[in-house]
Amino acid sequence: MRNNSNYGWLRASAALRALAFTGAGFAAVAAPAYAQDTSPDAVAAQAAEPEGDVIIVTGSIIRRTDAETPSPVTTISVENLDQRGISTVQEGIQRIASNNGPALTNSFSANGAFAAGASAVSLRGLSTNSTLVLFDGMRAAYYPLSDDGTRNFVDLNTIPDDIVDHVEVLRDGASSSYGADAIAGVVNIITKREFKGISGRAETGISSRGDGAQYRLSLTAGKGDIDDDGYNAYISGFYYKSKQLKNNQRPYPYNSDDYRNICRDGNCGPNNVVDGLDDTGAYPGFSPVVTNTGSTFFVRRANPASATGAQTGRYQILNPLAGCNRSTPYTLTPDDLAATDPDGNLINAAAPTTVCQEDLTNNYGVINPDIQRFGLSARFTARIGDDSEAYAQFNFLQTDVGYDGLPTTIRANAPAPFYFPRYSTSGNVAYYGGNTILQLPVYVCPRGTTVACTAANGTLNPNNPFAAEGQNAAIIGRLPNSIEHDESRTRAYRGAIGIKGPINDNWSYQVDATAMHMDLRRKSDGYVYIQHLLDVIADGSFNFINPAANSQATLDYLMPTATATSTSDLVQVQGTVQGSLIDLPGGPLQFGAGVSFRYEAIDSPSLNSDINGGTERYYRLNGFAVKGDRKVYSAYAELIAPIIDQVELNASGRYDRYSGGIDNFSPKVGVKFKPVREVLLRGTYSKGFRIPSFGEANATFPTTGFVTNTANIFNDAYLAQYGCTVATFDDACPQYIRNGSYGQTSLSNPDLKPEKSRSFTLGILVEPMRNVSFSVDYYNIKKTGAITTADNTPALQAYYAGQPIPAGFNIIEDVPIAPGDTRQPRVAFVQSGFINADTIKSQGLDFAANAQIKLNDSITWTTSLEGSYIIKLSTTFPDGSTQRYDGTLGNFNLTAGSGTPKWRGTWLNTLDFGKFALTGTLNFFGGYDLSAMDQGDDYKDCGQMTAGYLPCKVDDYLTFDLNAQVRVNDNFTFYASMLNVFDDLPPIDPVTYGAHAYNPVQGGLGILGRYFNMGIKVNY
Template identity: 80%
Template sequence: MRQSLAAKGERVPSGRIEKGVRLVKTSSITAFLRAGVAPAILGFALLQAPAFAQDVSPQAAGDAAENDTIIVTGSIIRRADAETPSPVTVVTIDNLDKRGVSTVQEGLQRIASNNGPALTNSFSANGAFAAGASAVSLRGLSTNSTLVLFDGMRAAYYPLSDDGTRNFVDLNTIPDDIIDHVEVLRDGASSSYGADAIAGVVNIITKKNFKGVSGRAETGISSRGDGAQYRLSLTAGTGDLEENGYNAYVSGFYYNSKQLKNKDRPYPFNTDDYRRICNDGTCGPNNIVDGLDGDNAYPGFSDVVTNTGSTLFVRPASALTGTQSGRYQILNPDLGCNRSTPYGLTPGELADNPAAPTTVCQEDLTNNYGVINPDIERYGLSGRITARVGDSAEAYAEFNFLQTKVAYDGLPTTIRGNAPAPFYFPRYSTSANIAYYGGNTVLQLPVYVCPRGTTVACTAANGTLNPNNPFAAQGQTAAIIGRLPNSIEHDESRTRAYRGALGIKGPINDNWTYDVNATAMHMDLRRKSDGYVYIQHLLDVIADGSFNFVNPAANSQDVLDYLMPTAQATSTSDLVQTQANVSGSLMDLPGGPLQVGVGVSFRYEAIDSPSINSDFNGGTERYYRLNGFAVKGSRRVYSAFAEVNAPILDQLEVNASGRYDRYSGGTDNFSPKIGVKVKPIRQVMLRGTYSKGFRIPSFGEANATFPTTGYVSNTASIFNDQYLAQYGCTVATFASCPAYIRNGTYGQTSVGNPDLKPEKSRSFTAGILVEPIRGLSFTVDYYNIKKTNAITTANNAPAIDAYYAGQDIPAGYTVIPDAPDTANPGALPRIAFVQSGFINANTIKSEGLDFGANADLAITDGIRWQSSLEASYIMKLETRFPDGSVERYDGTLGNFNLTAGSGTPKWRGTLLNTLDFGSFAISNTVNFFGGYDLSATDQGTGYKDCGLNDGSLPCRVKDYITFDLNAQVRVNDSFTLYANMLNMFDKLPRIDTVTYGAHAYNPVQGGEGILGRYFRVGVKVNY
């Protein structure tokens, strides 16, 4: 991994990060290595300018000694040499500006080593579990294996876990305008920081000193006139630490990004109709709700039962048994198909689908309602004061407040949808106005309606015929499906983060120094959801007839508010940490002083995230479609750590460190690390590390108070012939099974397990850095990370097999049957839910290479040419299970379950090039995101067998390359104007209809590219 320049609030000496090339992004070069044009491209790369992040060169490291000593991320020892055995990527604000990147969050999402199940802001618009947050996933090992620090101290977790299991720090809590730079340590660092640092560390370094006034105003918009962004900031500081003995500054900012909808982008990103996506004569399906498939054959009215757009359909049913008969029909033909196109079924289609209506409504939900990016509004205020204490000590105090609001619109309100726990739709008894469950999966309107609160049978004697039921006069109930045309689901999250930090450092004597820091952080997250039906209230308005289903627009606001009360919950997360260390020199070795550092730390962390949709009051006292996950827990951690740095020779340095952590629950862990740096000649440095680390079980994995559920489609592999015989089919003829079997899903419900053990890891790196001349350097680093005892959901196959074989369910599992098939009421129902606890079981391995190239050369006295390249290649990412089976993910859409189908491409990188003319600079960035195979072994396919492709796409989604252009003009010492043109050639993302994190494209590969060509202009002022 790369080690970087400063940590714990240390400012990098002038001439280091601020004046060098600091941001390496190597996208295209590594990708083009595979294409066989490496020499030409590498030559071009080295004729470019500063990039996104960079490894510190030996020459640059030597410069540090001329200025001051520094503390490096992953270390507690002050040193003059910034080069350590670990590789570090350094991200500076200056180079983010050159790339046209507006926020540090966005910049971190683009680093080459960020891969796999990263969490981006765009996921918020697609129902992400931790909506409103952003997190990186170094090495493809997920968000919970990357540790995020502020000035070397921990930050509070986001109150919602990623997928209900993974704790992470939200990058949206970064106060952009007080950030000096960010260091990304890309190897294990549990020996310095404890849990979660398995894949690496992101250390956000804030400004230590600021004097004067600076501000920024920026606006941006796409070439299509949408996706607008705005940014304003102002920072003011006074005092000079050297001259006045103090420095103080305050900073505030405002950022806003407007919602972007699918309808604002061209085909196929704006529609559910994929029939124009073709490959070798095979075209995609028409997924428009109630529409025809790609072969112009009606797929079966079971699709209508699942989704009906925003039109209500009804079908007659027996008031005694709930058995349906006849065809569905539009409840109110006068209203027709809302926001959709009517289609009359042909005689053949009607014959094949006895339940289908004669007219269906083809509604394109993506075109009508789809959201690409949510509304994002962020603002914050920060302040810091640093002061001399006595002759040589230095103390500081810092405070940050930041609020982020994320909001997006969803689909029309559904009155028929799966609740996130076992719940069946009711039918009504004709002898009593009472709903009962388990006999039908479709909501039914009763024959008679009575005033609310009626406890006796509702009959003709005390009630009236139901005005919403067109079959009431015949004594039949009405099975009703669909969505309400006059109500839209809307979700909003508001996060407030409060952070304070204090610290003091100084010399003990000529050889030893001390450093004491404390931080506290509190986050509160308010989730608010509107337009979701509260189940019991739906049953109430059905029973008393107070809701007008025939003409939903005629309902009063009071009735709508009763049916769909606002769902709201506030979650909190807290962290308190204190840390102290001393470091100094023991003796001189041939290569320099033998340095030792020791320290202790205490931290408290807690999460309290109640369910926004619990069933504590009963299965009907909750909402349709809102996830019910909840978690509450706290822990205290006591730690001691030490480090030794031994420059044995001028050419050989050895660094060893270790940390012991003790958790209040009784868990303890020791994490060692050793690193070696060898410099046989000045131009070459060899480096390597070996370490062990751990990840403590998350609060969601160990302390969930309400479980999380994911839904899995039924496939032939989960059944057996004996079971399917009840439905007149076999595994071999699964395609002919009833829709009840084929179109069903079952919920995988994961229950918290307080007896989980920590995940353990071992990792090693080996690399070389070559600097043939001053200002030109190359790096290659190999990494290998192995996690054991990886926490996962239990394999549900034994429970599923036992259920369908009619055997006893194994211990540790609970199987909940679904409602019976109305066409086969005597048959054993399919599975609705399988519940099991998290377990320590798997082994996960990530292995790959990092490449870097940096140039900073003077062309003439007034012109500098800078270039920086960073690329990462994943050789292998796989999970090995206890039975010996292996799932491999690199270069595919796996791990499908963790990445929302966004996958794990092998290559990723960026190349930034700049020509600096002094008062004018122009930069070009090449962004490269590798392609991948449309397969995922965790979805039952073989490795790279194209198993998720329906034939309408090539087996491999191609590489995605975009080009950005940025120009800066320094008008005078106080004003700088700049303009960006991102995605210069308006290259929209590669088409991928398999991933579900976004519509028809990969949200990680093409997350920013979906904006198309994008323009930003701004001004920076400094006084």
């Protein structure tokens, strides 16, 4: 038994070990992952360019020789990611300190994410749709699926790793330069302008437990020097594979649904094992609400003459000779059979005498999916005349993601808005919706029989052990010989062309165009097609007693492969001119202006449409669909005014006009003040916007999220019929009430307006000596008219109080607690449209400290500390109420329960000996309170952990990585990494639902445990 009082000490001691390791100098990290002199103001970007060269820093359209802008920028060097042992650019972006909360990691693909197969960044905790991702300053096509069915984003898995030069992260609003979605910041992936020679790498990695293997191969070849030869051409290809990791490959509790060994102060966690004993003494798979989801079939007598399918007696295993499948049999004791609730009712009246206790997470849970990526890129750049330059670039990238799921389900509600009626028939098969169950009939008849199946035209059902008694068999369980399996294949094609050059001595131009197409094929196997299930039950062609005896043709009929292809397209053309107007005391007054046209489209049909009727679809598959397109016409300008040597002003603005009639103007002003050479003060003020996503405005099939019932939506009068009150909700209410959930169905609204934002930053950068810098930046972002569904609480409360449902809502009832029960059912679904209603605020601080010190003639020490602290993240609703999320699990609607930790940071140190370099990285991700105000809790009241078997606060998470590089000569470099040196697995969090027992954003790669990478880089 693990006592979590000691558990916290173990984590603290691990942190001390890591700090001691670092303090001893061994943690001195070789080349920080955020460029050689990485500071949030992109000083490193300047170092990457030859002295005197002009550059464009993200967030500006004007080329300049000074990378110190009013806006804070973080630069990530790909070479430095290698030194940290990070294999992909997308993982490097996920580790940015300002990335928090609703980030979408690859692990979500294995846990039922709407946007399966993708990865996305979320700066400032403001979600994936408020962070703009660019390729060389131009937009990329959205991922064809939306995050949670509503949020458009760019998939980081489409980054062609080996042609990336560096990544600039603008931690400030940038709608004045780029338009919509740049509210929280911008991630700009900069590809290589030229490449000469041949470069390749081969890398492999595996955890200390012998799993989670990954492989990487790449080769890049280029020829020509733009300055000397007038051209450069290169081609690059890569292959990457990461193998599936399952829960049973990790220790307790990440591998189990049974939390009874997680204890604190005498309180232990619940037993969520299928057919396991719960804290009331019940085996909840059987009574009073049927929730059995194990992979062993149980049956119970049911009266076919009853209009409600009334059931009697106990459940029994359908095939006693086969026993329990992948589960542990347990025979109920006399005390188990005699157990009663507070009202004296038998708790286990319907339970079988032998149950099959199945740990679904241990048997089937997946942590990370199979990922395979490969791609090809090519670029040709040529000098035109003496000063102009043109380029053409093409990228192709394919990502395949696949993972295994649970055993095939034969009873479940299809996704909203369809909900099965309480009683429907197909031939002689009765199906009772919701929490009641499918029934095997007494007689079976040939398929196509249109009249009632009786003894006159049918035969006794061989699958029904009660057929000879004239009774139906209510059946529950999952198919033991079939597993749900999901795959996605994303193909991204991107082309870009451009030309730039001088107009005269003071003015220059640049024209760029890009087109990108993505197609995403989704393929799902092992999911039951509802009508076909009813067919094989009615004709008896499916063998439920021995599922392994079914022919492949029968299985294919019952579970036909579900496929759908979604596409996303983008075309963008933009042109800019820039030059000097007049000379000011501090330098030339620079002006830039541009125009842009953009076309965006998404066509994502439903994988599980109900267009042909409610039974002509699959159990459990997401039904969301969206289709839309738009054109955007833009004009923008920027002015840089060096008033004096110490003061520079920056002003920019952009006007966007959308084909749907929406227009927006986004202004921004910034100032930097350098009173002395060692100190830089900076600040910005901007207004931005986010255009309604295609899912919010154009969904052709809505999305539904499910929320567990909480006491605050009920009242005592309603609960009295179930023998409980609001005060006794958690103890006395039946599972039908307290463990029930309702679907929140969000309907699209084509009349939505853009979300508007106001943001400002204030910062200071201090460089007391060469190669040493410190900075602090404050940010404050406010979004108004934030798009959301209305708070469903008033509609739920009205339903349970017997009052009229407020306008704009539709309530769909669930089925009764049992067939024929006359008590008012709980709510199944609440439907409401998206609206512009909320105000969202995010404010916090970014910290950085960087130094590069030459210890002697042969040893250089580089250190870089980066941290981000969220002071407050909150939402204010139209009624004036406010919910606060920072330091908690909220906002569930955005984060999938992965929370918003206040702190995140990285400390890197390097000892470079010339031929040998040793890098150490300390990664810190803060803890958070197990509460969420959007789930009915008060701020940090431990509302999601009232059971008390864990502390209210999830621990901080600290890991330490080591990397060593040996430069054999100019052509060969060997490297090896040990990630998570102390093998510290993520803190326990049983509440989040993006992963099992840990937070997938906080845990990140930490769930792999100690991990080894090694490889070789070759350059000629």
